[in-house]
Amino acid sequence: VTLGKTAYVILGMLALGARTGYEIKGLVDVSTRFFWAASYGQIYPELKRLEELGLVRGERDDADARRRKCYELTPAGREALHAWLTSGEPPQFELRHEGILKLFFSDTLDPAEQVEQLRLMRAEHERLADELRRIEPRARAMAEEQGRRCPRRVLELGIEYQEFLAGWCSRMERQLGAAGAARGA
Amino acid sequence: VTLGKTAYVILGMLALGARTGYEIKGLVDVSTRFFWAASYGQIYPELKRLEELGLVRGERDDADARRRKCYELTPAGREALHAWLTSGEPPQFELRHEGILKLFFSDTLDPAEQVEQLRLMRAEHERLADELRRIEPRARAMAEEQGRRCPRRVLELGIEYQEFLAGWCSRMERQLGAAGAARGA
């Protein structure tokens, strides 16, 4: 039985201290979401499946007013997580970017229209960069209080990544703007 | 009826001169694949659907030794493509990156193991950058012979993109390597 990558998101979040499906989803939404998203529709069934596989153990505490089910990693789960973290396979990588796709086919557009699409794409990446920057305090706290540096490192990569794409758009806008102006003059 | 993004890949490739499903797939594999992939399992059914919608017209020529079906854009198809290219919605963007995901959870690994994972991730992005560079002559030819500049622009973005990620890994490897050496000394 091979686990999907999303299973490791769950195992990883449990290792970071999340206990319920709800908490996992909450953490994902302020961290891995930007390079690996997950929805309730995946998380709850996958938790059940991981329990059947013996990688997590779930317990419903009757004393708990919220009728939540708290999970924790089993030794086997911890092992599976570590095995994945150190496995030698080239990591899966997949991008779907509608903005770049449009750009690819944009030779029939006039420069002004192309610039407009670039602006739209840049706005989106700037928005994402902002969203990430708003998370920074949380990541900094985690690094300082718990000594967990990786989430912050990855967050910083995320910000640079969004800025890289926004910056490329910006440069391209200037280039096309100059070309358009030259033609117009 | 709203079209999926992959429908626009097909419309766009037909606009660029591809005629059959096979040719579309071939072009996708040396161009958009890196930011929007498509398989036969999508292309052929989608071509049929686009024909029913009147956006493409397909013809099977009996004189053709290969029993292929040649498609072309209808005016409605050209319009749909142009409407999408100029639409004001923020472009869809989705990334699934296992390497970054691993990194996020890597606080339990020792520096040497972390560096090893970074090397793996960097190797992958360097490989992709190379793959893209091998396509460049094709894109340059298209720009010079047909005046289509967008594919080349996008290819250059693709190369810079892969190099950006490889470069980040490289920097991080050095950082962790230095930290590990300091600890070891």
Added chain:
DNA sequence: CTGATCATGTAATTCGTTACATGATTCC
């Protein structure tokens, strides 16, 4: 004649999102 490439398609499966259903608790 044989392997590579051209060529079209379908079926099964996997992965993931969205929407829905339900209800408790906490804060104001």
Added chain:
DNA sequence: GGAATCATGTAACGAATTACATGATCAG
């Protein structure tokens, strides 16, 4: 009491990959 949030789950759907099936043509 009412809104926000906590909390768990399922069902329907959609998007995409993979594997399979089939066969023609072309280059050596």
